Amino acid sequence: MPNILCLETSSTNCSVAIATEKGILALKEDKSSNYSHAEKLHVFIDEILKENQLQVSDLDAIAISKGPGSYTGLRIGVSAAKGLCFSLNIPLISISTLRSLARQVEEKDTLIIPLLDARRMEVYSAVFNAEFEQIRETRAEILETGLYNEYLEKSKVVFIGSGVEKFKTICEHPNAVFVPDSLPSAREMCTPAIEKHKVSDTEDVAYFEPYYLKNFKAG
Numbered sequence: 022m023p024n025i026l027c028l029e030t031s032s033t034n035c036s037v038a039i040a041t042e043k044g045i046l047a048l049k050e051d052k053s054s055n056y057s058h059a060e061k062l063h064v065f066i067d068e069i070l071k072e073n074q075l076q077v078s079d080l081d082a083i084a085i086s087k088g089p090g091s092y093t094g095l096r097i098g099v100s101a102a103k104g105l106c107f108s109l110n111i112p113l114i115s116i117s118t119l120r121s122l123a124r125q126v127e128e129k130d131t132l133i134i135p136l137l138d139a140r141r142m143e144v145y146s147a148v149f150n151a152e153f154e155q156i157r158e159t160r161a162e163i164l165e166t167g168l169y170n171e172y173l174e175k176s177k178v179v180f181i182g183s184g185v186e187k188f189k190t191i192c193e194h195p196n197a198v199f200v201p202d203s204l205p206s207a208r209e210m211c212t213p214a215i216e217k218h219k220v221s222d223t224e225d226v227a228y229f230e231p232y233y234l235k236n237f238k239a240g
Contacts, residue, residue: 024080025041029121036206056091084214086117121206132150137183144161
């Protein structure tokens with residue numbers, strides 16, 4: 022039975038999980054408002070392995086949340102994942118950040134639009150159905166009234182993520198359901214990571230890069 026280490030660093034949530042075919046074995050995360058990845062990611066990896074009586078040599082793959090999201094957070098996560106893959110000679114699996122965020126929604130007969138805060142009134146977004154199949158491409162877009170009306174006019178839509186509070190102030194559509202303050206977590210990476218591992222859907226460790234979507238701008 023494979024053990025897959027899942028790393029989520031695309032937002033302020035520094036999140037680490039171990040996935041097995043039986044489900045999630047363990048989870049450690051820090052959802053504080055400050056980015057703590059540089060200080061805590063490797064500590065969490067060490068702790069989660071020790072607490073579950075595992076060695077790094079027991080890992081069969083590393084799964085990384087590929088973005089979009091925080092430029093620095095993604096760089097830290099991917100660097101850690103690549104280092105482990107190279108040293109252990111195990112495969113790298115990438116998981117869509119927005120799809121794993123959408124997986125936090127358990128409602129049926131709805132569309133799901135994860136919104137990740139990208140500063141000011143901009144968000145990273147995509148559209149998924151209730152089976153978490155992506156039906157619209159990932160975009161960086163400016164929030165404005167009526168932006169998602171083509172979906173709201175057809176169905177109930179659940180908006181989830183760190184960008185929800187911004188959109189909630191300008192959207193009064195009766196079909197809109199808001200789930201604010203949710204952040205991507207390694208918990209929702211576990212199932213797709215196992216599924217990808219089964220079919221050897223892996224990345225080239227040497228050339229893999231995070232999906233930034235936007236160019237980096239220094240603050």
